[in-house]
Amino acid sequence: xxxxxxxxxxxxxxxxxxxxxxxxxxxxxxxxxxxxxxxxxxxxxxxxxxxxxxxxxxxxxxxxxxxxxxxxxxxxxxxxxxxxxxxxxxxxxxxxxxxxxxxxxxxxxxxxxxxxxxxxxxxxxxxxxxxxxxxxxxxxxxx
Amino acid sequence: xxxxxxxxxxxxxxxxxxxxxxxxxxxxxxxxxxxxxxxxxxxxxxxxxxxxxxxxxxxxxxxxxxxxxxxxxxxxxxxxxxxxxxxxxxxxxxxxxxxxxxxxxxxxxxxxxxxxxxxxxxxxxxxxxxxxxxxxxxxxxxx
Amino acid sequence: xxxxxxxxxxxxxxxxxxxxxxxxxxxxxxxxxxxxxxxxxxxxxxxxxxxxxxxxxxxxxxxxxxxxxxxxxxxxxxxxxxxxxxxxxxxxxxxxxxxxxxxxxxxxxxxxxxxxxxxxxxxxxxxxxxxxxxxxxxxxxxx
Amino acid sequence: xxxxxxxxxxxxxxxxxxxxxxxxxxxxxxxxxxxxxxxxxxxxxxxxxxxxxxxxxxxxxxxxxxxxxxxxxxxxxxxxxxxxxxxxxxxxxxxxxxxxxxxxxxxxxxxxxxxxxxxxxxxxxxxxxxxxxxxxxxxxxxx
Ligand SMILES: [Zn+2]
Ligand SMILES: [Zn+2]
Ligand SMILES: [Zn+2]
Ligand SMILES: [Zn+2]
Numbered sequence: 001x002x003x004x005x006x007x008x009x010x011x012x013x014x015x016x017x018x019x020x021x022x023x024x025x026x027x028x029x030x031x032x033x034x035x036x037x038x039x040x041x042x043x044x045x046x047x048x049x050x051x052x053x054x055x056x057x058x059x060x061x062x063x064x065x066x067x068x069x070x071x072x073x074x075x076x077x078x079x080x081x082x083x084x085x086x087x088x089x090x091x092x093x094x095x096x097x098x099x100x101x102x103x104x105x106x107x108x109x110x111x112x113x114x115x116x117x118x119x120x121x122x123x124x125x126x127x128x129x130x131x132x133x134x135x136x137x138x139x140x141x142x143x
Numbered sequence: 144x145x146x147x148x149x150x151x152x153x154x155x156x157x158x159x160x161x162x163x164x165x166x167x168x169x170x171x172x173x174x175x176x177x178x179x180x181x182x183x184x185x186x187x188x189x190x191x192x193x194x195x196x197x198x199x200x201x202x203x204x205x206x207x208x209x210x211x212x213x214x215x216x217x218x219x220x221x222x223x224x225x226x227x228x229x230x231x232x233x234x235x236x237x238x239x240x241x242x243x244x245x246x247x248x249x250x251x252x253x254x255x256x257x258x259x260x261x262x263x264x265x266x267x268x269x270x271x272x273x274x275x276x277x278x279x280x281x282x283x284x285x286x
Numbered sequence: 287x288x289x290x291x292x293x294x295x296x297x298x299x300x301x302x303x304x305x306x307x308x309x310x311x312x313x314x315x316x317x318x319x320x321x322x323x324x325x326x327x328x329x330x331x332x333x334x335x336x337x338x339x340x341x342x343x344x345x346x347x348x349x350x351x352x353x354x355x356x357x358x359x360x361x362x363x364x365x366x367x368x369x370x371x372x373x374x375x376x377x378x379x380x381x382x383x384x385x386x387x388x389x390x391x392x393x394x395x396x397x398x399x400x401x402x403x404x405x406x407x408x409x410x411x412x413x414x415x416x417x418x419x420x421x422x423x424x425x426x427x428x429x
Numbered sequence: 430x431x432x433x434x435x436x437x438x439x440x441x442x443x444x445x446x447x448x449x450x451x452x453x454x455x456x457x458x459x460x461x462x463x464x465x466x467x468x469x470x471x472x473x474x475x476x477x478x479x480x481x482x483x484x485x486x487x488x489x490x491x492x493x494x495x496x497x498x499x500x501x502x503x504x505x506x507x508x509x510x511x512x513x514x515x516x517x518x519x520x521x522x523x524x525x526x527x528x529x530x531x532x533x534x535x536x537x538x539x540x541x542x543x544x545x546x547x548x549x550x551x552x553x554x555x556x557x558x559x560x561x562x563x564x565x566x567x568x569x570x571x572x
C-alpha cells in the first residue's frame with residue numbers, strides 16, 4: 001500500500017524513520033539506464049507517508065526523480081500538505097540533494113517544510129524547501 | 144489506498160470500470176494554472192489499479208500528466224506489467240488522447256497493452272500503445 | 287551561425303542535405319551521461335535551417351533531445367512554420383526515431399510536415415508528424 | 430542570427446545591455462496557453478550572446494523556459510562556458526527568478542557564473558548560480 005502511518009513504525013526519531021522508508025522505496029527504483037537508484041519518503045501533515053523512487057525512460061528526459069514521484073503520488077491521493085521529505089541514494093561520500101526540478105515541485109506545496117538529505121548510514125542534513133531554492137519562482141494563481 | 148482490486152468492482156465490462164475509476168481520480172487533479180483536469184486509471188496484469196491525475200506547477204514544464212502519475216505510482220510500488228490504462232477529461236466532443244510524452248512512458252513498459260481514451264459519457268476509443276506511437280523510440284538497456 | 291540557407295548547400299536532394307546537416311550538429315552533442323549523441327536539422331518553410339543536438343543534465347529528466355533543441359531554437363528566432371526535420375544518431379541497424387515527447391513538440395507546429403529518420407549511411411525513412419503520433423493530443427488555445 | 434556580439438552594443442554596463450537583449454527575445458515567446466512571456470539572454474565567456482524565450486506546448490510539461498532555450502541553443506552551437514544570463518518578464522512588482530529546473534540546467538555548466546533577474550524598468554538582482562541552488566545536485570561523469 002502507498003499509505004503508511006509513520007507513527008506505527010516510530011522508534012527513536014521520525015527523521016530516521018522517514019529516511020529508512022525512503023531506503024526501502026529505493027529498492028523499487030526503475031533505473032536500467034543510469035543504474036543510479038534513488039528513494040524518497042514524503043510525510044504529510046497528518047502523518048501519512050508516500051514513498052517514491054526514480055522511474056527512468058529510454059528517452060532520459062521523460063523519466064522522473066524519486067521526490068517528484070512521491071509528491072505526485074500524494075497529490076493524486078488528495079494530500080497537498082506536507083511536513084517533510086527524506087531522500088536517499090547509495091552514494092556514501094555526500095548527502096544526496098534534490099535536483100532543481102524537484103525543489104521547484106516541493107516549493108509548489110509550501111516553502112518552509114523540511115527536506116532530509118541522507119547518506120546510506122542514516123546520517124543526514126536538514127533544510128527547509130526555501131533554503132534549497134532561495135528567491136523562489138512562484139506564480140499567482142489566476143481565478 | 145492507491146491499490147484497488149478491479150475485480151471487486153466489476154459490473155458489465157472491465158473497460159467501463161476502469162474509465163469510471165479514472166473519472167474518480169480526475170477529482171484529485173491539481174491544475175490551478177490550466178483549469179484542465181485529467182484522470183487516469185492503470186490496470187496491472189494481476190488486477191491491481193493505480194490511479195493518477197495531472198499535477199501542475201508554477202513552472203508549467205515541471206508539472207506531470209495523469210497517465211504518467213499513474214505509471215510512476217505503480218512502478219514505485221513494484222508493478223511494471225500492465226494490461227490497460229484509461230484516460231478521461233471533461234472534454235465532451237473529443238476522446239482525450241495521451242500526449243506524446245505519456246505515450247513514450249507507456250511504451251517503456253510494453254508495446255501491446257491497451258489504452259482506453261474516453262469521453263465523460265463513458266464512450267471510448269481503444270488502441271494498443273504502439274498504435275499511438277508507431278515506429279517507437281526504444282533503447283537497448285546496457286548491462 | 288544558427289541559420290543556414292539550405293539552398294546554398296543543395297546537391298542532389300534536400301532530404302540528404304538536411305540529414306548531413308543533422309550529422310554535423312550531432313558533433314556538438316553534450317551527452318556525458320548517456321554517451322549517445324543525437325543530431326537534428328530543422329528546415330523552415332522559407333528555407334532556413336536550425337540545427338540541434340541532445341543536451342543532457344546530471345538530473346537526466348532535465349536534459350533535452352536534439353529535435354526539441356532545434357525547434358525551440360527556431361521558435362526563439364521567430365520561426366514557427368516548418369517543412370521538415372531530419373534526425374540522426376550513430377546507431378547503424380535501425381533508423382533513429384523521435385521520442386514521444388519530441389513528437390508532441392513537432393505536432394505543436396503542424397501535423398503534416400515531414401520527419402526524416404536516418405542511419406549513418408544517409409538512408410532514411412520519411413513520415414509526416416501525424417503519422418508518428420496518430421490520434422494526436424491537441425488543445426484549443428484560449429483567447 | 431542567434432549569435433550577437435555584446436561588445437558591439439555596449440553602452441553603460443554589460444548587465445543592462447544583456448537585460449535589454451533578453452527583453453527583445455521575450456518578443457519571440459510562444460506562450461498561447463499561459464500568456465506569460467519570458468525572455469533570456471546568455472553571455473558566453475568569449476562575448477557571444479544567445480537569446481531565448483519560453484516555448485509552450487499543448488501538453489504543458491513539454492514546453493520549455495526561456496533560460497533553458499538559451500542554454501540549449503548555445504550548447505548546440507558549441508558553447509559551454511558562460512559568464513552570465515539575464516532573465517526578464519512583464520511582471521513589474523517582483524524580479525523574475527529562474528525556476529528550479531532552469532537553475533539545475535545553469536548549474537550543469539558551472540556554479541559561479543552570474544544570473545541577472547530583472548524587472549521591466551531594467552532594475553535587477555544579481556546572484557551566482559549556486560546562490561540560487563545551494564547544496565547543488567551534481568553527478569560525477571562516468572568515463
Ligand atoms: Zn529531481
Ligand atoms: Zn501526457
Ligand atoms: Zn525526444
Ligand atoms: Zn525555468
